[in-house]
Amino acid sequence: xxxxxxxxxxxxxxxxxxxxxxxxxxxxxxxxxxxxxxxxxxxxxxxxxxxxxxxxxxxxxxxxxxxxxxxxxxxxxxxxxxxxxxxxx
Amino acid sequence: xxxxxxxxxxxxxxxxxxxxxxxxxxxxxxxxxxxxxxxxxxxxxxxxxxxxxxxxxxxxxxxxxxxxxxxxxxxxxxxxxxxxxxxxxxxxxxxxxxxxxxxxxxxxxxxxxxxxxxxxxxxxxxxxxxxxxxxxxxxxxxxxxxxxxxxxxxxxxxxxxxxxxxxxxxxxxxxxxxxxxxxxxxxxxxxxxxxxxxxxxxxxxxxxxxxxxxxxxxxxxxxxxxxxxxxxxxxxxxxxxxxxxxxxxxxxxxxxxxxxxxxxxxxxxxxxxxxxxxxxxxxxxxxxxxxxxxxxxxxxxxxxxxxxxxxxxxxxxxxxxxxxxxxxxxxxxxxxxxxxxxxxxxxxxxxxxxxxxxxxxxxxxxxxxxxxxxxxxxxxxxxxxxxxxxxxxxxxxxxxxxxxxxxxxxxxxxxxxxxxxxxxxxxxxxxxxxxxxxxxxxxxxxxxxxxx
Numbered sequence: 001x002x003x004x005x006x007x008x009x010x011x012x013x014x015x016x017x018x019x020x021x022x023x024x025x026x027x028x029x030x031x032x033x034x035x036x037x038x039x040x041x042x043x044x045x046x047x048x049x050x051x052x053x054x055x056x057x058x059x060x061x062x063x064x065x066x067x068x069x070x071x072x073x074x075x076x077x078x079x080x081x082x083x084x085x086x087x088x089x
Numbered sequence: 090x091x092x093x094x095x096x097x098x099x100x101x102x103x104x105x106x107x108x109x110x111x112x113x114x115x116x117x118x119x120x121x122x123x124x125x126x127x128x129x130x131x132x133x134x135x136x137x138x139x140x141x142x143x144x145x146x147x148x149x150x151x152x153x154x155x156x157x158x159x160x161x162x163x164x165x166x167x168x169x170x171x172x173x174x175x176x177x178x179x180x181x182x183x184x185x186x187x188x189x190x191x192x193x194x195x196x197x198x199x200x201x202x203x204x205x206x207x208x209x210x211x212x213x214x215x216x217x218x219x220x221x222x223x224x225x226x227x228x229x230x231x232x233x234x235x236x237x238x239x240x241x242x243x244x245x246x247x248x249x250x251x252x253x254x255x256x257x258x259x260x261x262x263x264x265x266x267x268x269x270x271x272x273x274x275x276x277x278x279x280x281x282x283x284x285x286x287x288x289x290x291x292x293x294x295x296x297x298x299x300x301x302x303x304x305x306x307x308x309x310x311x312x313x314x315x316x317x318x319x320x321x322x323x324x325x326x327x328x329x330x331x332x333x334x335x336x337x338x339x340x341x342x343x344x345x346x347x348x349x350x351x352x353x354x355x356x357x358x359x360x361x362x363x364x365x366x367x368x369x370x371x372x373x374x375x376x377x378x379x380x381x382x383x384x385x386x387x388x389x390x391x392x393x394x395x396x397x398x399x400x401x402x403x404x405x406x407x408x409x410x411x412x413x414x415x416x417x418x419x420x421x422x423x424x425x426x427x428x429x430x431x432x433x434x435x436x437x438x439x440x441x442x443x444x445x446x447x448x449x450x451x452x453x454x455x456x457x458x459x460x461x462x463x464x465x466x467x468x469x470x471x472x473x474x475x476x477x478x479x480x481x482x483x484x485x486x487x488x489x490x491x492x493x494x495x496x497x498x499x500x501x502x503x504x505x506x507x508x509x510x511x512x513x514x515x516x517x518x519x520x521x522x523x524x525x526x527x528x529x530x531x532x533x534x535x536x537x538x539x540x541x
Contacts, residue, residue, distance in 0.1 A: 003155075004091070006100050034093060045096055058154045076100060078157035080091070085341040087095040 009073030011042035107311035107373040109159040114287035116294035119168040127177040131188035138192035146197040166292035167203035175215035186226035193232040202292035204235040210244040227272035228264035234290035240280035240477040245534040255470030266495035269503040273492040280480030302359035307343035308366040336406030362416030363407030367427040369510035376429025388439030397450035419452025425512035454488035459512035471522035
């Protein structure tokens with residue numbers, strides 16, 4: 001199962017590192033990553049593969065949300081189908 | 090990889106513009122639960138609902154987490170109870186309401202609909218028993234919703250049922266007077282009721298439906314409002330086009346959730362209801378969309394035209410996004426559940442007469458309107474008759490859900506809580522309709538040619 005992780009918030013050192021460490025803990029593989037500064041906000045979108053993850057989706061999504069809270073970032077993980085459905089015919 | 094702008098727009102719609110799935114509703118046939126012994130029948134009803142819907146809430150929550158889209162309500166609709174109870178003879182049907190309520194609580198759903206009767210042409214003994222038990226049933230239960238179909242374009246309007254429902258609505262308000270008459274918020278009177286509606290209070294599982302089914306209702310007034318904010322002064326064709334594109338996106342989410350829910354619950358997918366269902370939250374209002382089109386206040390001249398455009402564009406955009414569309418599909422205008430409608434009613438611009446005109450061009454009818462507690466049963470019946478006539482002549486679903494709030498008068502407000510919102514008491518005409526309502530009988534079905 002593939003999912004997209006979106007990260008929005010204030011830029012600082014170590015955001016990507018922190019998230020990737022967390023994903024590695026759960027054995028989640030990063031497939032693609034794009035990062036930019038949009039309207040003075042750090043904005044990152046990661047495509048990840050959860051097929052070999054060692055915990056359920058809900059637990060990983062919650063762990064990322066909590067990680068984001070601690071760094072004043074909004075982190076969401078959602079299955080990629082919702083984005084495909086909304087933006088492709 | 091998807092376009093970054095598109096991905097962030099999805100997040101923004103969900104986080105800031107209240108995009109959500111309003112309801113995942115499981116329809117369950119109870120025709121197999123008939124029994125001459127009412128206690129046995131009620132036990133069968135309880136068992137079958139619990140068996141069928143035991144995983145509904147858990148699976149819906151899974152979908153919420155994985156797709157990151159809130160599913161506001163999980164609901165159950167069942168076969169109209171008047172049909173299931175008919176074998177039980179002369180007994181108190183409110184026992185069925187208790188069985189439904191208990192089953193809904195066991196399954197953890199928000200509402201259960203189907204304490205219903207279809208009496209568009211005439212009332213059977215069972216229909217009469219069910220209807221007269223509604224005040225007791227709704228005052229003694231928490232989650233049960235009731236709907237009565239009193240007319241259709243094919244049969245005309247059953248005015249005996251219309252007359253009866255005026256009294257039943259009054260009695261229901263009085264039976265729940267300690268809670269501002271909330272029983273009436275769970276009671277709707279239809280013309281041309283649909284069998285696959287996922288929305289409450291009018292959801293029931295029609296007899297033409299399969300054993301069980303998943304129907305989904307979407308919501309997204311905030312999203313439509315947001316896109317129109319950037320279109321000040323643009324012509325209507327561009328507005329319609331933009332609403333269509335937005336409705337397409339919103340409905341695609343509904344279709345995705347419906348398919349997932351269907352697969353995970355091993356239950357056939359029924360329909361997606363393409364509706365713009367508001368909530369009392371600021372930024373989730375249908376009235377504010379109409380105002381964004383250039384009306385100072387919802388209810389002023391031009392409101393009906395604006396709503397007609399909105400309603401049509403929502404359907405056109407949504408229809409391509411789903412493999413099966415049904416239910417009530419359109420923009421809803423429940424006054425107490427829409428922050429902009431509440432404001433427009435409070436300032437006196439939005440009146441019941443204007444709302445009636447608006448219901449000619451949108452889904453569904455006079456919805457969640459509080460009227461003074463001393464409004465007569467005949468006046469309520471007359472409001473139902475007017476609304477049913479609009480539905481009958483225009484071959485569309487119309488409905489009335491009014492709350493004659495006990496002890497309240499124009500200028501007061503009632504708090505219904507949660508999604509049901511806050512209702513300002515709206516004035517009704519004081520002149521009597523009693524002689525008209527007491528005639529009884531049937532208004533014949535209309536001619537379907539010579540459309541003028």
